Amino acid sequence: MPTIVHTIRRGWVYSPFTCEYCGHEDQGAIHMKVGASAQVGILQDYDDTRDLAMGTAHGNMEQAGDELIALSPCPACGKRDELAVKSFYAKAKPWIGSGALFLVVGLAGAGYLASEGEPEMGLLATSPLLLIGLVVLIAGLGKRLRKLPPSAVFRSRNPEPWAHLGPERASQ
Ligand SMILES: [Zn+2]
Known part of the structure; x- marks a missing residue:
């Protein structure tokens, strides 16, 4: 009977944002919730499998978050990146x-x-x-x-998602 480990990760995904229309540079953040699972194998113990599932969930979350930030309308001129919309x-x-x-x-x-x-x-x-x-x-x-997803949070508009990162990372 194989044991399946499920994991859910929640958290902020951060990604730099540059507008292709007006050149506005910003930091985007989006709150994500992603699940993943992995099967405990013969050569792995439970902890390794949980790490693997966490890693997968983390990777999925980062990727999906990056895509959503790229899809967001520019906070300065309101336009969406044409390529991101096309690939969506x-x-x-x-x-x-x-x-x-x-x-x-x-x-x-x-x-x-x-x-x-x-x-x-x-x-x-x-x-x-x-x-x-x-x-x-x-x-x-x-x-x-289907409708385009809602916008990410931009640091120039709302620095709140960066607040808990501490002064060192927040100043990046
Ligand atoms: Zn723009």
């Missing part, structure tokens, strides 16, 4: 692409069997493909249409 929406592309592919293949198959004089066969044989295609396509459209 680009995550929907593989879904839309494969959904459309399933639909095309399914329809082509149905068309072929219909041209052979067996339209019922065609629909029966290809309906799972058409169904999968539709579901995947709708999931992709859902991702494509």
